[in-house]
Amino acid sequence: SSAFDSKQHPHRRYNPLLDEWILVSPQRAKRPWQGQTEKSLEEKLPHYDPECYLCSGNVRVNGQRNPDYKGVYVFDNDFGSLLNEQVEFSEDHSDFFTIRPERGINRVICFSENHSLTLPEMEVKDIEKVVDTWQQQYEELGSQDFINHVQIFENKGQVMGCSNPHPHGQIWAQSSIPSAVVRTQENLRFYFEKTGRSLLEDYLKKELEADERIILENENFAALVPFWAVWPYETMIISKRKIGNILQFSEGEKRWFAEIIKDLTTKYDNLFETSFPYSAGIHQTPTDGLAHPEWHFHMHFYPPLLRSAEVKKFMVGYEMLAEAQRDITPEQSAEILKNLSTVHYKSRN
Amino acid sequence: SSAFDSKQHPHRRYNPLLDEWILVSPQRAKRPWQGQTEKSLEEKLPHYDPECYLCSGNVRVNGQRNPDYKGVYVFDNDFGSLLNEQVEFSEDHSDFFTIRPERGINRVICFSENHSLTLPEMEVKDIEKVVDTWQQQYEELGSQDFINHVQIFENKGQVMGCSNPHPHGQIWAQSSIPSAVVRTQENLRFYFEKTGRSLLEDYLKKELEADERIILENENFAALVPFWAVWPYETMIISKRKIGNILQFSEGEKRWFAEIIKDLTTKYDNLFETSFPYSAGIHQTPTDGLAHPEWHFHMHFYPPLLRSAEVKKFMVGYEMLAEAQRDITPEQSAEILKNLSTVHYKSRN
Ligand SMILES: O=P(O)(O)O[C@H]1O[C@H](CO)[C@@H](O)[C@H](O)[C@H]1O
Numbered sequence: 001s002s003a004f005d006s007k008q009h010p011h012r013r014y015n016p017l018l019d020e021w022i023l024v025s026p027q028r029a030k031r032p033w034q035g036q037t038e039k040s041l042e043e044k045l046p047h048y049d050p051e052c053y054l055c056s057g058n059v060r061v062n063g064q065r066n067p068d069y070k071g072v073y074v075f076d077n078d079f080g081s082l083l084n085e086q087v088e089f090s091e092d093h094s095d096f097f098t099i100r101p102e103r104g105i106n107r108v109i110c111f112s113e114n115h116s117l118t119l120p121e122m123e124v125k126d127i128e129k130v131v132d133t134w135q136q137q138y139e140e141l142g143s144q145d146f147i148n149h150v151q152i153f154e155n156k157g158q159v160m161g162c163s164n165p166h167p168h169g170q171i172w173a174q175s176s177i178p179s180a181v182v183r184t185q186e187n188l189r190f191y192f193e194k195t196g197r198s199l200l201e202d203y204l205k206k207e208l209e210a211d212e213r214i215i216l217e218n219e220n221f222a223a224l225v226p227f228w229a230v231w232p233y234e235t236m237i238i239s240k241r242k243i244g245n246i247l248q249f250s251e252g253e254k255r256w257f258a259e260i261i262k263d264l265t266t267k268y269d270n271l272f273e274t275s276f277p278y279s280a281g282i283h284q285t286p287t288d289g290l291a292h293p294e295w296h297f298h299m300h301f302y303p304p305l306l307r308s309a310e311v312k313k314f315m316v317g318y319e320m321l322a323e324a325q326r327d328i329t330p331e332q333s334a335e336i337l338k339n340l341s342t343v344h345y346k347s348r349n
Numbered sequence: 350s351s352a353f354d355s356k357q358h359p360h361r362r363y364n365p366l367l368d369e370w371i372l373v374s375p376q377r378a379k380r381p382w383q384g385q386t387e388k389s390l391e392e393k394l395p396h397y398d399p400e401c402y403l404c405s406g407n408v409r410v411n412g413q414r415n416p417d418y419k420g421v422y423v424f425d426n427d428f429g430s431l432l433n434e435q436v437e438f439s440e441d442h443s444d445f446f447t448i449r450p451e452r453g454i455n456r457v458i459c460f461s462e463n464h465s466l467t468l469p470e471m472e473v474k475d476i477e478k479v480v481d482t483w484q485q486q487y488e489e490l491g492s493q494d495f496i497n498h499v500q501i502f503e504n505k506g507q508v509m510g511c512s513n514p515h516p517h518g519q520i521w522a523q524s525s526i527p528s529a530v531v532r533t534q535e536n537l538r539f540y541f542e543k544t545g546r547s548l549l550e551d552y553l554k555k556e557l558e559a560d561e562r563i564i565l566e567n568e569n570f571a572a573l574v575p576f577w578a579v580w581p582y583e584t585m586i587i588s589k590r591k592i593g594n595i596l597q598f599s600e601g602e603k604r605w606f607a608e609i610i611k612d613l614t615t616k617y618d619n620l621f622e623t624s625f626p627y628s629a630g631i632h633q634t635p636t637d638g639l640a641h642p643e644w645h646f647h648m649h650f651y652p653p654l655l656r657s658a659e660v661k662k663f664m665v666g667y668e669m670l671a672e673a674q675r676d677i678t679p680e681q682s683a684e685i686l687k688n689l690s691t692v693h694y695k696s697r698n
């Protein structure tokens with residue numbers, strides 16, 4: 001029997017944010033793929049598309065007309081998953097049928113009037129305006145009594161269920177703290193209660209020391225492939241300072257956050273020279289009025305592509321029933337992402 | 350403000366098996382879909398495909414030749430995620446980099462030599478032979494010292510990452526109990542310790558009483574849309590008797606299990622008159638040699654389709670970062686599935 005080598009041998013890794021394990025199978029990276037492939041659209045998009053319901057001045061499905069906006073534009077989602085309506089509910093006590101009304105607000109944020117752009121192709125100063133808007137929205141929504149959590153996220157690319165290439169993200173703000181956030185918060189809290197320190201501050205220190213999974217580092221943020229990443233090129237942006245939420249950013253932090261988003265998403269696009277699909281979102285303090293000294297601002301990127309613009313990782317069967325599984329190791333992914341340019345492939349030569 | 354109505358108002362439901370909540374948005378079922386659509390292959394497949402690496406007598410990628418099998422055929426996966434190799438490991442104690450070698454065995458189970466079949470198109474007696482094989486494999490693999498969990502599952506359809514339409518499933522047997530199974534087991538155990546009864550036995554009783562989410566019921570099993578289902582047409586088969594694992598089936602139970610699998614998957618195919626994709630798998634006692642009085646045999650079906658053979662539900666953005674979300678209610682899905690015929694659409698008239 002040979003000595004364990006994490007580059008060769010199947011193994012499990014522990015995710016302290018979710019308190020669960022994942023399975024890593026480095027030896028499996030070479031299996032042939034004969035399954036479903038994704039369309040990778042490399043058409044050049046126009047700056048304005050008369051058919052796009054997110055473009056400036058166009059009419060949406062519900063008959064409302066967008067203003068002639070420039071830059072960022074926010075509106076209430078026409079088909080929200082949540083409604084801002086208070087309903088009367090008398091708690092029912094049946095054992096297995098536990099149900100509660102949920103109240104909330106869904107918004108759409110257009111990142112730019114330019115239909116053809118995506119975050120990596122925007123200028124840092126324009127990404128800063130998106131960050132401004134995230135701050136405003138977090139504040140405005142979060143300050144309402146019945147909103148205890150504000151989830152800011154982006155689905156990018158058809159393969160991530162995004163139905164419109166116009167650069168945009170979403171906000172789902174609601175009364176309850178969602179399941180995955182509750183789990184993260186519990187684990188942050190256990191650590192904080194035990195040590196008096198932030199789990200992610202300590203983790204980031206170790207990662208910077210190890211320097212095996214760090215992709216980008218600037219004044220205030222680092223981007224890395226977490227030791228326990230499940231998606232092939234999953235990453236996390238972590239603030240160096242222990243910041244609870246986006247309202248606590250200094251001007252410098254805002255600028256460096258915009259900068260690292262641009263650099264990271266540019267590397268993503270450069271990886272397969274395609275507009276790289278992902279779901280990304282921010283985890284930060286709930287807006288429930290409590291102090292939450294355990295929280296540490298971070299942003300997750302979950303991109304599905306595995307080997308090329310056409311072949312994604314399927315989280316199915318074993319993964320749904322048993323546990324997340326990956327082939328390429330986080331260290332290999334980090335190495336690849338680290339070595340990619342921060343100059344976008346479309347703007348080269 | 351109006352009174353809460355679970356058919357109209359957004360709400361959350363509690364899943365006692367995973368101890369988490371899901372978001373239900375009944376009002377959103379009507380939103381238009383302009384996003385990615387799936388190819389639905391309705392080509393007629395041959396009984397034997399010379400290019401298929403699972404067909405009788407064909408050569409696989411690694412050069413091995415399948416025997417001229419009839420019925421069920423099992424072999425070790427040529428590109429397993431686990432290896433049956435013991436490696437030397439000295440526990441390392443670094444805080445955030447917790448890693449353990451994982452040993453195991455991956456197998457492929459062809460359900461039939463007939464390339465063109467799927468479970469709903471097979472005869473009950475032939476599905477029984479698949480169940481026989483699951484029993485044998487669970488016993489053979491589970492009795493090995495280093496195997497503490499045997500995950501039996503099937504990925505069906507391209508959209509579920511299945512690369513070959515030849516009817517087949519998989520087994521991943523390994524040293525550790527996977528994350529989702531550990532969570533299920535913990536919740537089954539808490540309930541058992543508190544009440545002395547099986548959570549799923551009590552739950553099934555309540556579901557049979559309520560009769561709102563039951564799709565099929567026979568002598569020994571029921572199939573239902575769980576109150577907390579996340580996928581649009583997610584279902585669960587639960588044994589009426591508290592059975593820990595598949596080896597405890599009586600002859601009758603084996604037959605009725607095969608029967609309910611056939612009926613349920615036939616309804617699935619009839620829903621959109623397409624070969625209905627899903628990931629399905631069995632949850633049962635780990636093979637760690639412990640008693641596990643808390644366990645209750647069940648099988649999950651996680652199908653992705655939402656509105657048609659072409660439009661699936663995307664579990665992205667909010668769902669990845671925050672919590673699972675569904676549009677159509679479990680009661681609506683159950684009603685639709687319940688009313689579908691158990692005669693396969695292809696065999697009609
Ligand atoms: O083993 P297969 O069928 O090649 O692969 C499929 O099922 C596996 C188990 O659910 C997944 O890990 C893969 O991502 C999926 O493509």
Ligand SMILES: O=P(O)(O)O[C@H]1O[C@H](CO)[C@@H](O)[C@H](O)[C@H]1O
Nearest residue numbers: 155161162662663665666667668
């Ligand atoms: O709101 P959209 O972009 O129409 O929809 C997309 O994102 C939502 C939030 O992650 C998901 O619930 C949907 O399944 C997905 O298709």
